[in-house]
Amino acid sequence: MGKTQYTLDSTVRLIIKILVVILIFFSIRYLYGVLLPFVIGWLIAYFIHPLVCFIQYRIRVKSRIVSIILALLLVCGVLFGLGMLIIPIIYEEMSKIIPLVDKYLQDINAYPFINEVLIKNLQIHFEALDYKKLISLDTLNVIIGKVVPQFWGLMSNLWQVVLAIGTMFFTVLYVIFILKDYEKLSDNMIKLFPKHYRNFAQELQTDLSGAMNRYFRGQALICLIIAILYSIGFTIIGLPMAIVMGILMGILSFVPYLHSLGFIPVIFFAFINSAETGNSLGLMLLGILIVFVIIQLSTDAFLVPRIMGKNMGLSPAIILLSLSTFGVMFGFLGLIIALPFTTIAIAYYKRLVIEKETITKD
Template sequence: MNTKPYTLDRVVRMLIGLAILIGIFLLIKKLSAVLLPFLIAWLLAYLLNPIVGFFQNKLKFKNRILSIFTTLLIFICGFAAIIWFLTPLVINEVSKLSNLIVLYSKNFNVDIFLPIAWQNEIRNYLWNLNIQSALQDENIMNGIKKLAPQLWYLINGSLSFVFGLAVIVIIFLYLIFILLDYKKISDGLIEIIPPKHRSIVSEVLHDLEIGMNRYFRGQALVAIIVGILFSIGFSIIQLPLAIVFGLSLGLFNMVPYLQLVGVIPALLLALLRSAETGQSYWSVLLGIVIVFLVLQLIQDLILTPKIMGKVTGLNPAVILLSLSIWGSLMGVVGMIIALPMTTLMISYYKRFVLNPNQSETIIQSPEPEDKPIEEDGK
């Protein structure tokens, strides 16, 4: 094996390079609040750029600005349509919850797992809240109308609201400017690299783009399917807030294992379902556990292998560690990009540190297990 000797000059260069990397990392961490809007905008631009390209290349939109605004309009309208669809469901389910809570405060008996004193305290507290009248449809809307002006004055005087609005505007402006010159910006990142390192950096960025593209598209499809299946499962066992709760768990599924945060609200919803029907709390809870287990098996055995392939191939412990580290560094965005970034870092470590003479492609196509990965070469 032909390897370079570790001379004093080489060691010094390696230490300087390591110091530069540490300095860049500390600088990014220090400026994370400033860089976060740009990173969010870049992520959105990365996801929306294929749609912009579709309008410009396939539908022959002559002006890229028109393609960008058409894409943004579709994106905003789609988001608004989802809100318009879910809002009546949420109001309807909240109205049902009011009746269940009042029913529980009057009649529900949980002697088997709550002391009598706790039961009395919970009943008295819920009854004094007068939830039934407060959570009816017309009262909800009237309450919103009455509170809206007061909340507006309160929020309008809040510096945090102004800052949050400014961040949204900045992200939107970043998004437009990045989409306008997406190709130039991507190529410009390569031009600032010294020529002797340009090819490897170009390869890294190309692999990063492929990996992120596969991961986000695949994980988004998995999250949508899981959300729909959760909604169906909770509807079958007639759990309150079945559709809203199921879709929420699907959204949380964009980050692996984050859907487990739904365990606590599931326990409370099981309590209300038991109060409504007089059914044993533990039988309702068993139904919820079965839904979670069946959906987890479907996701692990069918959806993830067929849709995601072997995009990550990480051990669950490594996944949790990766989510913790990236989440602490970049918040929610860090948790979203944690797995593809960790996978690429491990792949490059194996290639350039453990196997420096190996020249195969880092990330292979994540084909389903029942399909051949290699082609015939014809």
């Protein structure tokens, strides 16, 4: 077959499509703060929608609004119940940590020479101060120049709190309104496409929904297992707040490679444990390393292949590229949706471009 001929009309159409994509991208970046509650609300509605359908059609609650309210109350009740189970554990662990920190601070006071050196340095510093210069007009201007930005920074932080509360409020409203007309919204989104693209859009929507279902359910199960394994492992090696750290590692594991950040508090508690008990810090760090290696190998060799199967099929380099790209574009939300969207994009690229080129050449 001959090569594709690019006419003036096709070239102009291609340029317009590229410009539209660029315009959409920068519009999303500009309106990120406004779109964020909507996107979060849509994701929450996406996860709660099966529960709403179950209540409405299986339990046969006639009112859609009542079904939505019952579903939200059930989800909030489950989260509250989990909190009531976890918070006492955290409280018990913290009650063990606080005496360790106090003991560590008291140990510093056990060395008088530290206090003597500190007091001597403070005396030298205050003796060198020029008090007349300190209370001069120029000094006051400097102080005011430093205090005023701090005041405006405080006001800015308060405004950020107000914005966060507003974002949460609008997110809840979006969840309710989207759930109320979920099926209608999904159908109407397909109708936004031209007729000759609607079959493709419907297929894309079905594939994307299936990929997200498989990914989120599988990843949630993996995170739960990882949290349990780390809690058991940290308890065995005697790490303080073992269960809390295990839960933290499980939550961070929802985004690939993010669980590495969890080792910062883990190592901190290892230092505290070593200071309290007198045990070898090296042995504790070695125990943490062994726990990490065993769980990481178990995850890569058994959990991910069996639970996720080959749904992702992405190399580590592509995963990192996808996470960094979506993270820059959409923030933390981008880290969550990066892998399912990347998987779908690669699958459709292979289907529409590579396979089409192969058929054309044949």
